Amino acid sequence: MDVTPDTSGAGGRATGDAARAASITLDAVRKRYPDGTEAVRGLSLEIKAGELVVLIGPSGCGKSTVLRMINRLIEPTGGRILLGDEDVTQADPVRLRRRIGYVIQNVGLFPHQTVRANVATVPRLLGWSRDRSRERVDELLELVGLDPGTFGGRYPHELSGGQRQRVGVARALAADPVVLLMDEPFSAVDPIVRTRLQEEFLRLQAEVRKTIVLVTHDLDEAVRLGDRIAVLSEGGHLEQYDSPAALLGTPATPFVREFVGADRGIRRLVVTPVGRDVLDPVPADGTPDAPAVPLGGSAYDALAVMLTSAADRVVVTDEGRPVGVLDRRRLLDLGRAD
Numbered sequence: 306m307d308v309t310p311d312t313s314g315a316g317g318r319a320t321g322d323a324a325r326a327a328s329i330t331l332d333a334v335r336k337r338y339p340d341g342t343e344a345v346r347g348l349s350l351e352i353k354a355g356e357l358v359v360l361i362g363p364s365g366c367g368k369s370t371v372l373r374m375i376n377r378l379i380e381p382t383g384g385r386i387l388l389g390d391e392d393v394t395q396a397d398p399v400r401l402r403r404r405i406g407y408v409i410q411n412v413g414l415f416p417h418q419t420v421r422a423n424v425a426t427v428p429r430l431l432g433w434s435r436d437r438s439r440e441r442v443d444e445l446l447e448l449v450g451l452d453p454g455t456f457g458g459r460y461p462h463e464l465s466g467g468q469r470q471r472v473g474v475a476r477a478l479a480a481d482p483v484v485l486l487m488d489e490p491f492s493a494v495d496p497i498v499r500t501r502l503q504e505e506f507l508r509l510q511a512e513v514r515k516t517i518v519l520v521t522h523d524l525d526e527a528v529r530l531g532d533r534i535a536v537l538s539e540g541g542h543l544e545q546y547d548s549p550a551a552l553l554g555t556p557a558t559p560f561v562r563e564f565v566g567a568d569r570g571i572r573r574l575v576v577t578p579v580g581r582d583v584l585d586p587v588p589a590d591g592t593p594d595a596p597a598v599p600l601g602g603s604a605y606d607a608l609a610v611m612l613t614s615a616a617d618r619v620v621v622t623d624e625g626r627p628v629g630v631l632d633r634r635r636l637l638d639l640g641r642a643d
């Protein structure tokens with residue numbers, strides 16, 4: 306398998322290939338548009354190989370500009386961007402883009418090409434044989450949950466919005482890129498489909514472990530998907546770069562506090578697992594008559610169970626065995642970490 310920067314000839318399996326993910330380093334990156342707009346005024350950010358980082362911030366803060374500078378759809382006017390240890394500003398932009406998958410809001414599929422032909426776009430550019438392309442495309446369609454026999458010959462207008470989005474992801478993964486850039490990938494579908502796509506996407510990422518930079522407006526999406534979240538303010542200023550739990554629990558600046566909102570306590574419960582450290586021992590006289598929740602489940606789910614059964618505590622179980630008791634006050638404290 307080719308692990309050098311040039312992907313020509315590289316293909317291989319779609320799964321379990323951590324060597325094909327690269328770290329990304331932004332070092333004092335700037336973008337001044339020709340009309341004088343300073344979209345990004347010196348942003349530094351490290352993204353580890355295999356990490357999923359979300360860029361979030363108000364409209365116009367420079368998120369898309371940052372994303373597009375990574376694959377040089379937009380040229381930076383200052384600073385450095387490294388992919389692994391290679392400076393992307395020195396790379397040939399066309400070859401660079403073949404190594405970087407890119408997924409956008411309305412997917413941008415070619416309307417007059419079948420699903421298979423759309424997914425095979427980059428392999429074709431790379432000169433792969435027909436058989437090799439076809440094998441890879443079918444493997445990817447399976448990976449994103451579309452049966453190749455049913456969907457491979459369809460045209461984009463014969464798919465639902467969610468199916469189109471999956472084809473977009475398959476296409477972006479086709480040449481086994483080292484990095485995946487996603488600009489509002491799930492915003493064109495309704496909230497129910499969006500949640501399902503997000504869940505599928507997390508499962509997919511657990512398999513392919515790409516380095517992913519994803520732009521969104523949606524804080525819940527950021528919290529659900531991100532290993533780390535970068536909150537940007539105007540001019541691409543980095544307000545905070547942290548795990549979802551740390552961001553919600555300890556906003557670093559007044560801007561972040563306002564951005565994550567008053568309901569951050571609830572959001573924090575969603576990303577906080579119930580661990581042994583917050584449990585009281587099971588009473589000596591046996592398990593209390595309370596509903597059970599699994600160890601490691603989210604504190605939010607535990608709260609939901611308490612509320613629906615009007616209980617003041619839950620029994621926490623590990624593989625069915627009670628390991629402790631969590632009371633409501635202790636649980637609510639988990640949402641109030643600052």
Ligand SMILES: Nc1ncnc2c1ncn2[C@@H]1O[C@H](COP(=O)(O)OP(=O)(O)OP(=O)(O)O)[C@@H](O)[C@H]1O
Pocket residue numbers: 338339340342343344362363364365366367368369370371522
């Ligand atoms: N081609 C351009 N020429 C001049 N200014 C631009 C250009 N493209 C973007 N901008 C400006 O740069 C700033 C950042 O834009 P960008 O699209 O990166 O923001 P964003 O955070 O992605 O916004 P949104 O969330 O609304 O998509 C904005 O003020 C925008 O008006």
